[in-house]
Amino acid sequence: MAPSDTTTTISGTSAQLVSLVDQAREGNRTAFAQLADRFHKDIFRMVFYRIRSRVDAEDITQDVFLKAYQKIASIKDAAKFRGWLFSIALNRIRDFQRKKRFRSLFKMEDENIESHPTEKVDPDQPDALGHVLRKDFWRQIGLILKKLPQMEREVFLLRFFDHLSIKEIAGVLKKNESTVKTHLYRALAKFKKEPAMRQLLNEIIQ
């Protein structure tokens, strides 16, 4: 079951987190390092889901935390730190995709960067089967997400992949909650009603 809004809110606004953010805001480097440790995997995965390249995801994640470190003093509500971090990450991903699209114009690359994972699979590796399965999984995910318009895709990913609440998603995307719900509703309706989407979903989760 998807994490409820209440659970996410409680974890997001825990006193410890707020305290760490407050300390980091006052220039405490150790406090920020703890925050980075806490959200490192979340942000890395969030980036990876959208660009599907580990190396690039690591670079962008590093960039996100660097940016957050520089701008931590500007955060108004310490309880919204997680959402703020996701917001930075989303902007970085957009920048990355924009640059990649621009480069692809000259390199004759496939412009749809989300449908092709860039990780190479070495058949001689001991976990070669795992690599193949992973590659196939991300290919299918790419096919599913390709069928969704950008906003619906983003809301869907933030809700079910990144486990953000509707309120947090609204904050990250700078939209009101009803708009977020509408996009989520449309995305879910496609999963529910479109046979091609259902088939892909069944293949993935079986």
Add this chain to the structure above:
Amino acid sequence: MNSDNMHHLDDEQLIQAIVDTEDLPEPVQAHLAECSRCLADKNGFELEMTKLGQKAEQFAPQPRRRIILPVPKTRNPFRNLLDWRNLAAAAATVTAVFLLVWGTNIVRNMSEPGTENLTAEMVEAEKLMTEVNTLVDNALPPFYLEISGEKTADYDEEFYQFLIPTIKDKTVTSDRGKKGTSLC
């Protein structure tokens, strides 16, 4: 409200329930809470989405690199010197000193006499010195010189010898040692 008295939730309502149950009308919410079939449909679809997210998490790689934060800058002792405000203050001070020195020189040059004035003063001084030298040679004005006959007088060596005779060395040596004589 009895759930049996109401139709089961359709697809739209099920999706709406997943998005946010509270957005459903109250009777539908009540039915969902009581109807096991509708609840199972809703939970089933929601579970599919959750499984998708879980599988994505499972297939996502782990980050290999740690987050590196920038090293805090150590305080540079010369930082204050390089501060633009300090540099501007230093430049202003140097300019003020330069202007002061330059201005003082201009005022001094203006107060000092020019080259022409200096030459005229030197000529005047030379003239004065000539007059002084003339007075040293003969202090009497020309009128008194004429009356005194000094002007036309021609004194030769014999006259001076008469006035101041030369002392002979013999006399001096013979008188040496005698009582009442002395060498001047």
